[in-house]
Amino acid sequence: MTYGILVEKAPSGELPDGFYYAHVPALGLTTHGLGIEGARAAAEDLIKLWLAEKKAAGEVIDLPSEFFFSTVEISESALQSA
Numbered sequence: 001m002t003y004g005i006l007v008e009k010a011p012s013g014e015l016p017d018g019f020y021y022a023h024v025p026a027l028g029l030t031t032h033g034l035g036i037e038g039a040r041a042a043a044e045d046l047i048k049l050w051l052a053e054k055k056a057a058g059e060v061i062d063l064p065s066e067f068f069f070s071t072v073e074i075s076e077s078a079l080q081s082a
Contacts, residue, residue, distance in 0.1 A: 004067025026064045
């Protein structure tokens with residue numbers, strides 16, 4: 001199974017410098033790790049644990065769906081008028 005992982009730098013002050021969040025949208029999971037590879041490895045471990053727990057409980061595990069990523073540019077002027 002292949003799961004999409006969205007990695008983003010942790011905002012200043014939330015975690016020590018160099019940490020990134022790893023989000024797994026298909027499962028609603030988020031974890032973190034040092035650097036992008038650390039966050040990715042933490043996500044892989046979390047996914048494995050989550051799937052094992054679901055399987056042990058006899059729950060059905062849905063296959064991951066397609067994953068797309070996009071961005072939206074919001075201008076500073078739009079933020080000032082909100």
